[in-house]
Amino acid sequence: MSGSGAQAAHTAMDYSDFLRQWLTVVIFGFLALGMVGFMLGVGSLLRPNPGKGGTYQGQKYLTYESGVDPAGFLWSQTQVRYYVFALLFVMFDVEAVFIFPWATELERYGTFGLIEMFVFIVLLALGLVYAWRKKVLQWL
Amino acid sequence: MDAPFVTPTLDYHALAPEIVLVGALAALILYDVFSSELNKRVTAAIAQLGLLGAIVPILTLWAGDPRSMFDGAYAVDKYAIILKGLFLAAGYLVVLISVHYIGEGDYWEGEYYTLLLSSVLGMMLMASARDLISVFVALEVLSIPGYMLAAWRKRDLASGEAGVKYYLMGVFATAVLLYGMSLVYGLTGQTQLRAIADAFASGQAPKPVLSLAIVFVLVGFAFKVSAVPFHTWAPDTYEGAPTPVTAFLAVASKTAGFVALMNVVAVAFHGQTDVLRWMLVPLAAITMTVGNLIAVRQTNIIRMLAYSGVAQAGYMLCPLAVMGTFVKANDMAAADNSVRTLLVYLIIYAAMNLGGFAVVIAVARRTGSGEISSMRGMFQWAPGMMMALAIFLGGFAGIPPAGGWFGKFAIFKTTMDAGALNDGAGYFLAFLIGINSVIAAFYYVRVIWTMVSGNEGDLPQAPLKSPAALRAAVFITAVAVVAIGVVPTLVSHITDNATLIAAATGR
Numbered sequence: 025m026s027g028s029g030a031q032a033a034h035t036a037m038d039y040s041d042f043l044r045q046w047l048t049v050v051i052f053g054f055l056a057l058g059m060v061g062f063m064l065g066v067g068s069l070l071r072p073n074p075g076k077g078g079t080y081q082g083q084k085y086l087t088y089e090s091g092v093d094p095a096g097f098l099w100s101q102t103q104v105r106y107y108v109f110a111l112l113f114v115m116f117d118v119e120a121v122f123i124f125p126w127a128t129e130l131e132r133y134g135t136f137g138l139i140e141m142f143v144f145i146v147l148l149a150l151g152l153v154y155a156w157r158k159k160v161l162q163w164l
Numbered sequence: 165m166d167a168p169f170v171t172p173t174l175d176y177h178a179l180a181p182e183i184v185l186v187g188a189l190a191a192l193i194l195y196d197v198f199s200s201e202l203n204k205r206v207t208a209a210i211a212q213l214g215l216l217g218a219i220v221p222i223l224t225l226w227a228g229d230p231r232s233m234f235d236g237a238y239a240v241d242k243y244a245i246i247l248k249g250l251f252l253a254a255g256y257l258v259v260l261i262s263v264h265y266i267g268e269g270d271y272w273e274g275e276y277y278t279l280l281l282s283s284v285l286g287m288m289l290m291a292s293a294r295d296l297i298s299v300f301v302a303l304e305v306l307s308i309p310g311y312m313l314a315a316w317r318k319r320d321l322a323s324g325e326a327g328v329k330y331y332l333m334g335v336f337a338t339a340v341l342l343y344g345m346s347l348v349y350g351l352t353g354q355t356q357l358r359a360i361a362d363a364f365a366s367g368q369a370p371k372p373v374l375s376l377a378i379v380f381v382l383v384g385f386a387f388k389v390s391a392v393p394f395h396t397w398a399p400d401t402y403e404g405a406p407t408p409v410t411a412f413l414a415v416a417s418k419t420a421g422f423v424a425l426m427n428v429v430a431v432a433f434h435g436q437t438d439v440l441r442w443m444l445v446p447l448a449a450i451t452m453t454v455g456n457l458i459a460v461r462q463t464n465i466i467r468m469l470a471y472s473g474v475a476q477a478g479y480m481l482c483p484l485a486v487m488g489t490f491v492k493a494n495d496m497a498a499a500d501n502s503v504r505t506l507l508v509y510l511i512i513y514a515a516m517n518l519g520g521f522a523v524v525i526a527v528a529r530r531t532g533s534g535e536i537s538s539m540r541g542m543f544q545w546a547p548g549m550m551m552a553l554a555i556f557l558g559g560f561a562g563i564p565p566a567g568g569w570f571g572k573f574a575i576f577k578t579t580m581d582a583g584a585l586n587d588g589a590g591y592f593l594a595f596l597i598g599i600n601s602v603i604a605a606f607y608y609v610r611v612i613w614t615m616v617s618g619n620e621g622d623l624p625q626a627p628l629k630s631p632a633a634l635r636a637a638v639f640i641t642a643v644a645v646v647a648i649g650v651v652p653t654l655v656s657h658i659t660d661n662a663t664l665i666a667a668a669t670g671r
């Protein structure tokens with residue numbers, strides 16, 4: 025038990041270290057909570073308030089379409105098939121994001137770069153083949 | 165101005181399992197889109213061939229020396245090879261239990277197996293990832309197909325709910341994880357796990373921010389492995405998703421989450437023992453206790469398995485929680501041993517859980533229900549399946565002939581070893597494991613009791629006939645569980661030379 029004094033001092037130092045570390049985590053947690061409260065609070069101050077017993081303005085019940093006044097009847101038809109084209113577009117858009125920087129530096133990458141990009145495009149082309157065979161490319 | 169481009173050397177042998185899997189994936193997609201609707205059964209065969217084919221390079225890699233690529237960012241050592249083998253085997257068993265479920269339900273077979281294979285591919289990358297970016301990419305490759313698979317029963321509301329819950333929680337966890345990773349990168353300027361460990365060891369990073377970074381990373385992974393209090397998505401997702409998918413998520417996905425946790429915690433953070441300890445010990449303690457206590461109340465076998473899976477995650481966190489004690493005592497061999505303990509447990513857990521879900525699927529083909537009461541009298545009408553489920557549940561409870569006892573024993577021993585190193589947390593966890601095993605044994609044995617006892621008024625039922633694939637899956641897992649239980653050296657021997665910390669950091 026002779027070494028217990030040294031060990032106690034060691035533990036005390038560890039303990040304050042421990043507090044310092046976890047205090048940051050706790051402060052961070054409270055900051056996050058405070059931020060949510062702050063943003064909601066500012067929102068409640070700034071938004072039009074009907075007051076006690078008042079009614080909300082009729083505009084609050086309108087559909088919000090990206091700032092544009094809603095037009096037409098709510099059961100109107102839309103072309104749902106646009107979304108598959110959007111998905112296909114994203115696929116090839118991402119491909120372009122990778123291919124353009126690669127193309128500017130192709131001379132440095134050499135054969136290795138060529139093969140790698142070939143593999144990448146073949147794998148992406150599988151997606152195109154899938155879309156083609158599932159009749160996504162046809163406009164009905 | 166520009167540094168010359170150095171062509172990275174690709175070790176095709178080290179990448180061979182993944183290449184085989186990608187080849188199978190491509191073949192699957194091409195077959196699926198060019199075949200008639202009547203021949204979709206072949207897609208399952210292609211998936212099986214791909215998974216079995218990828219085992220071949222795994223075996224040749226096993227015989228050879230450990231390999232690594234990209235300056236150590238992609239390691240193919242014994243640890244990674246064992247896990248890759250485990251993921252391939254789990255994927256194969258999931259295909260076996262899916263064949264009839266997916267085929268009979270007309271659930272887009274081609275796409276189903278494609279997504280399953282891509283998820284397995286992500287898991288195999290995870291086993292080798294020793295870099296924050298590859299860990300993250302692997303995590304996404306394995307998770308995103310999972311989100312879609314959970315919602316696979318398209319017109320079923322519960323399945324949709326399962327998919328949305330899993331997706332939202334998964335994305336939220338990813339955001340938290342990425343925030344932690346960005347802090348780690350900001351502190352160290354490194355993405356490679358080994359380099360991060362070195363940068364942390366140099367003591368340059370301010371401790372408080374470091375703690376914050378580690379907390380965020382651990383919380384992100386805690387969602388993935390469904391540790392309490394981040395487990396709330398698991399029961400709903402498991403219940404709503406198609407049962408084969410549930411088996412896949414509960415086994416392969418969770419294992420991959422633990423692998424990510426092991427890679428990051430054991431390699432990058434292993435020096436930060438105090439932060440890890442105060443995060444992981446409470447997490448492990450709460451997870452096993454809460455998981456078990458809620459599981460006692462469940463009447464649905466899938467929800468019960470989900471909560472028992474939460475409790476199992478608690479056991480599995482224990483070796484990681486006490487790993488820091490060994491590192492602090494500068495006993496890196498023992499620290500690696502706690503990683504190995506988890507590895508052993510993951511293997512046994514995969515066999516027990518996949519088998520359990522296979523039996524549940526087989527029984528639900530007859531009863532159409534997941535209620536435990538619907539399994540009444542199973543001993544009369546499905547004695548084989550009943551015995552198998554009894555083996556798996558006995559394994560979960562840790563009753564010796566089934567394999568689970570060895571995994572539990574190994575974890576218990578690791579925590580006791582940590583306790584012997586003057587670490588109260590080790591004894592505390594060991595004590596909780598003991599208490600929890602008793603609680604768990606109660607609800608596992610209750611299911612066995614329900615299956616054995618029959619109602620007096622019950623009409624005698626015709627014997628249950630299960631498809632061959634399902635029976636094969638149950639047979640393989642049951643044999644594996646019993647074999648491991650009788651000869652535990654089967655798994656402990658394989659994992660003997662698997663080192664994670666030593667291999668990655670050279671300590």
